[in-house]
Structure formats: structure tokens, C-alpha cells
Amino acid sequence: MEQLTQNRLKKIGIISGLFLFIVFLLWGLSFMNFIGESSLKNAAKKILKESSLSAEYRDVKILGIERPYVNNLGLMPVTFTASDGEKNYRLFFIRLAGKYGLYQGLFLYDEAKGTIFCGLAGVDSEKIPKYYGITDFNTDFWCKKIDSILHKQKNR
């Protein structure tokens, strides 16, 4: 009986240790998120600087990543706060599915004008989004969705 209890305790100990280790590892990795976040920030900066779609927002500076992320915007969106010194903006990286596959689209929310599509991340900025299969229908859908969600949040 004692041997049986000992074995059981041993098993519970190993399993608990294993899962504690995984939890600590995941917790430790969350501290490294700043590396990924700074890469995302640079990708957003590049789009704002190079894309012809966001020409009037060239001076917008990204302040930082926003937490908690805005819900209901597809799965796992990334949100930034930004400003040009006078006005504040919000930027969203959203997964876009087009004819030629998946892309990461950047959207900018301007309180006065609503949401505009800025461009795609990691692709040739000289080419228009249609070349990559991302149509106006795709981008308009997300512009409207962001507008309505942020409008609802504001009115709460």
C-alpha cells in the first residue's frame, strides 16, 4: 500500500513539475514579446511611410501597442496607438484573405474621417493590393467593421 502511494505521489510530482515548467516557460516568453512588437511597429511604420494609400498620414508616429486588444476584429488583431502631434489615431493589423492567399493589412482609424486601409505588410509597396488579390470589397468590409466596433465602444 505504501509503495502504491509513493508511486502515485511520484507521478503527481512529475506531472505537476512538468506543467509548472511549461507555465513558467510560457510566462518567461511573454517577456520577450517586445521583440515581436517592435518588429510589428517597424512594419507598420514602413507601410505608413511608403504606401500611396496613406499618403496624408506620413507624419503619424506610432506610440505603442495597445492592450487589451480590441475584440471582435477577426482573430488576434494587433492594435497600435499613434499620433501626429495634433490628433490621435489607432492602427490595426488584420489578417486579410484574398484570391492569392493570406496577407496582413494595416488599417488606420481617424476619428474625424473613419477607418482607412493603409496597405499590406511585407509585400512590394509599389504594387497595388489588387495585385495580391486583396480587393476593395475586402478592405471596405474591415473599414466598416472597425468603424462600427469603435463607435460602439465609444458610446458605451
Place this chain on the structure above:
Amino acid sequence: MRKNSIVFILGLCPIAVTSSHFAYGIIMSISVWIVFFSGLLSQFASELISLNKQEKIFKSIFSFSLVLIYVSVMKILFPVIFISIELYIYLLAVSYIMYVSIQDYYTYSEAIELPLIYSLLILLLSFLRELCAFGSLSFPAISGFAVLNIFKAIGISPHLRFLGTTAGAVIVLGIFCRMYFLISKKR
């Protein structure tokens, strides 16, 4: 009784979406092996501590935790790409084709045929799709894609862009599947 064709066709669903770029293909192929090895590791761990009753729960949680660690690391390394394909890696982790691959490993004396074919298929399809659609090859990079414009360097433009679309991918996959079943039948 298991039907290989059904298993394979179910496994093709995430490929049609994530094979649009070679960069995605590389990450998805690596993910196939990570999911496969995390499944084997969880089996090994459960045998080591000789679990009986809660073996399935332990294996599922343990292997999914390993996949979570992998995704967290990859999100740090390739954050832009992971906005798009993170969801599909989770789908891969719970996909039937991976479950069957792990089962086959133990049933047919360490067989790795299925994950090998699956990962090679993802790589080959993503290679063809990107080449047909854009005449380029992309690799995962911190800022998104590191693109190698092959057609541009040669001085030609892509003429088979349709094969790069999702519909085109399904057609190419159909051809691949037919070839696979013909070869396996001959054997």
C-alpha cells in the same frame, strides 16, 4: 477502418489557405514536424510515468502545451507572418492527419511516411503557387517576407497566375493526390 484518402483530403484543407507563399509553406512544414514530435514526446512522457487512466488527457494537454511554446517563440521571431497563420498552426495541432501520423509511427514500426509526405506537399505546393502567381519566392523574415524575384531577374512576367489562387491550388492538389494514389497503388 481508416480510409487514407479521407484522412488525406481532410488534411488538405489548411494547406489550400496557407500555401499561398513559400514563406508560409516553410513555417507550416516546420510546424508539421513540431506537432508530430510533440505528439511523440507526450506519448514517451506518458509511458515514462506509466499513466493509465488519464493518459489521453495528459497527452493532449502536454503536446498542445509544447505547440503553444513553439508558437510563442515563432511569434517573437516572425510576428508579421504569424498574424495570418497562427490560427492554422493551432488547427494543424488538432488535425486528424497529425493524429493519424502519430498513431502510424507506433503501429507501423516508426513510420514517418505521412508527416514526410504532408510537409513535402506543403513545401512543393507553396513553391509552385508563389512562383506561378508572382514569379517570386519568399522566405520568412522579421518584417514579413524576404522576397526573391526570380521571374523579374530573368525578365519574364508570370503567365499562370490562376494556379496561384486558392482555386488553382485545389486543382494542383487534386493532381498531386491522384499522382500519390497512383504511385501508392502501384507499390
